[in-house]
Amino acid sequence: MHPYQDASRPVDERVEDLLSRMTPEEKAGQLFHSMLMMNPDGTPVTDTDGSMLPLTTPDLIEDRRLTHFNLLGTYGAREMALWHNAIQEMAAGTRLGIPVSLSTDPRHAFTDNIGASFNAGAFSAWPEALGLAAVGDPELVLAFADTVRREYLSVGFRTALHPQIDLATEPRWARQSGTFGSDAKLTGELVEAYVRGLQGESLGKDSVAAMVKHFPGGGPQKDGEDPHFPHGKEQVYPGGMREHHLEPFRHAIAAGCSQMMPYYGQPIGTDWEEVGFGFNQGVITGLLREELGFTGIVCTDWGLLTDSSIFGEPHAARAWGVEHLSVAERTAKALDAGVDQFGGEQCPEVIVELMASGRIPEARVDASVRRLLREKFLLGLFDERRYVDPDEAAETVGRADFTAAGAAAQRRSLTVLTDGPLPLSGRPKLYVENVDPAVAAAYGEVVADPAAADLAVLRLRTPYEERPNLFESFFHSGSLAFAEPELTRILDLLATVPTVVCVNLERPAVLPEIAERAAALIADFGASDEALLDVAFGRARAEGRLPFELPRSMAAVEAARPDVPNDTADPVFAHGHGLSL
Template sequence: MGTRADAVIEVDGLKFRDLNGNGTLEPYEDWRLSPAERAADLVSRMTLEEKAGMMIIGSHYPGYSAFLPEPDENTLLNPRDVWRENNPITGQPYPRPVLVTSATDKALNERFQHFFIVRDNPPARDLAHWTNAVQEAAEKTRLGVPAVFASNPRNHVALVAQFGVNESAGVFSEWPGELGLAALRDPELVEEFGRRIAREWRAAGIHKIYGYMADLPTEPRWSRFSGTFGEDVDMVSRYVEAVVRGMQGESLGAGSVATTVKHFPGGGVRTDGHDPHFSWGQSNEYPTDGALEKYHLPPFEAAVRAGVSSIMPYYARPVNTSARQLPAELQGADGQFEEVAFAYNAPVIKGLLRGRLGFDGYVNSDSGVIDAMPWGVEDLSEPERFAAAVRAGTDIFSDMADPTQLIAAVKEGHLDESALDASVTRLAAEMVELGLFENPYVDEDVAGREVGGTEVAKLGARTQRRSVTLLRSDKFLLPLDLESSPMVYVKVTGRVDPGKVEQRLAKAVGEVWPHARVTDKVEDADLAIVWARPEIRLFEDDQEGFELSLDPRAAGVDVEQIQQIERVLPTVLAVEMSNPWLLREIEPGARALVATFGVTPENLLRSLAGEDGGPAGVLPMVLPASEKAVQDAPRDAPGCELDNGYVYHDRDGVAYTLGYGRRL
């Protein structure tokens, strides 16, 4: 039991936290009762405003955060509200300023918010110190309801961070990206990964992950391909089940991290790769009969089997130009789909997710579905949008700091207050199950030791090395001989900060290969190590009217420079496979070719030298033969289900298909 208010009640020789400070043991304070009983009692004591505040989860920052417009390094709790006048996605002005993040005191005591998204990435002890401070402030609120802290994934290598995806990488243990885990085809490893990182997260005071993605990326140009577990629906399903069990355990408890699996009912069905963060990517159109059930729902069924705590629908809206997908009982009178975003879509949430899949957790919207991406309900007012989403089955609204319009939905008569009760009960029950009503605090010294600790860091590094995937190797070049003393030419070319990554790769050569020397002159070198890092950046490259491409040129890679190096030097070419890139121009000239999926330069070199057996990965997706093959493929079926003409064959005639990979 943990308290900083010294508010403890003793009943029958047992101790309980007196959360509302009235000296009486209330049912929601009684740890002998079930989570459902405690949650129901809490909800019965809440005002409309407190219920609405519980149903929003927004980004929240320490007072010293660089994300704030006026950070103060000497301030722990944020003292100021922050407002935004323009939509961050479209740049268009809002009808009125929108609250981005609350001052901590106002969040807890005026807006009654208790769910927060953590974006900052300070040292673990500092993070724990801040989460404890927020919990102490929460303990002083009227009902003493604790705070729940959520985050995007924090445990994957991100040499260049991207806000909203991997902005918090680098402090916690570093593992390969999701595709790198998929390359190892080892669900037991993924379950162990989940267990290990859950200990880190809870040590720092974080309780909930926005992850993992259960999307099958059937459109290979999708910018979020790298966040998936690949194209094999059976393996993706096993991985999703494994990571949920790893992070949550058999059931939620004081050591669990609650998972929010996303993006229901599958976000990978993208028209020409365009994402529904944007109006031009809002439609989910299924050209293949039964694709939803065959390819996209199974990973979510696996999540439900594992007891996933919450599920996030995507921004997209289904359209009735699709082939047959829904069973007759879920189809509407005007077409099989209700053409509104999934957060507003009752047949999908209540009919498909809860009715057919049997999901009994809570539904967590994606960020900004009310004020930024309200696809299909643009003509509704914000109170009407809240009402429509709640009626459809959405329980909590992401990246929102202001419940005013949800309160207005009730006061204007669009929604009965009782409609909020089921949602708030689900949310409160999760808090109880996570043990936060008994002790929301963490030991800051333990956080400093546990997060990124030696044992878990070693396991993450080993997994990085094994995830490297060998596609081709001529004799005598690999494995690298770390006892030799060659002159090595190093080049990194790619979309974002290639110079920064190149410096780190050159430094790694000096550290890992002690007798080698790095030269910046091709003519002086004995071999080259080239790392191509193409990338489709969601908020920069996905533009209206712009054709997304898997040509490395279009994604920032200097193809001619690679070809020039390959002509004069034996070249080890590594390609960061954030998407299934077209290799026809850069593969043939390389002496050795590997795919990487999130690995540090140091671990890349160690893998190429054969440490831990060298590269052990296989392709978690098909590499396509050409741009035309991609354009002609159905957007709702994975590459591994297409005919052989879709697959790239290398200079030796080897097909780079799902599951292909070699050993040293």
């Protein structure tokens, strides 16, 4: 037994022993956090046509020596556990047997965007982060994160690529549903609870490491476009609120978050270098490390180096400000900036070449590998936590009490904007749209014609613009206003029958006409039909308060400053609005 394999020795001693035994190729492999898919039956992918991911699991683990992976796709709990054990067995057969660290984007809510999150599937279903913010209760967030921890642990996820604590200050920005809204103070309180729920008081064998994102705050994007894409790369601060966007990250660091992810954005008009944050030494080393005192792992957002295509998307590397640099030059600049690991990339040969040429000293690579290995040891991956029990996973994921807690949180998060006839009583004749008629039948008599109904229940989504790029189409961007002929169709229904309108707010919707004419208006941030109808009929209590304001017009949105929270003129509903039923 080598010292690094001896669980009785101190973690730092084990790290140094393992590091001393590693080749440059093995060290380089640690610096990449790539993506994997699995077969639905729980077996690793050993053959690929290259359409989604270019390399197979053995290619990455055995040949390229990677040990950090982000699982794409939704599967059964038992199958995920079986797959996790299979890839751990594959890693155990490598020269040093370094275990795999498995990560995931959020999996406990309703949004399904392969670039950011997955719907709950087998896991317990809770409101989106915006819904947790609508409730505003740190104890609820602590309970939620603890549930996430226990469900993740059972299938082998040891790193959560969340929470996302950007401030939702630009109403058009596509990533708001994953945030806690526009309030920096509340976001700071909730992220502390979230990190404690995932990690505990310190990182250990029962923890899931929290990768907090997106440093230094991705909300203030010019025109609300997202920096996944070239037309959204500019991050601006016309209101001078840069420090305000840092406040939640100070709380995350104080709570002991293990990892941090810089965003893609390119700061414009500041004293920072005008390069994406993953390449920005002033931001990562100067601000995050030296000023804020963060000592954990810094992992870039996905795909900064190699211009790999995602669904045919051009310029997929998102290397804003350094597009002209070669892959090796980009890699060196990010390492110089203070990055430890590259998300969504798998080119360790570039690191080996940089070390061989002397451009990057091996000691610099060692510093990052040391952080990455230390976390594996702390999480127990070298010891009792290497494998999971598929039977336990099947029993834990979606467990009845977890599911019930999530369902209760959905009801609490519903936000009543106007109440009109609420709460409803009796068994009215109901006309429903975007509501399951079988569910509605438990509350009233469902009719097919709105003219024959006593009441209608209409569920809507926040409007967005269709974008031609397939990958970008998953990120709902652009106008927040209901367009014609849809708006007229909605208003005609509201004129025909008293209507309870529920709008799912993944971003702030512009809906003054709907708000004026609906019999009642409710906002949801991820809630089932049962949750909505329970609140409407007084069987459950809605507690939500808007986590951002709802603008009156797109002109007001366009005139607002993207870094300033709740900055639109004369909003229809102000931040914090909500009625109690």
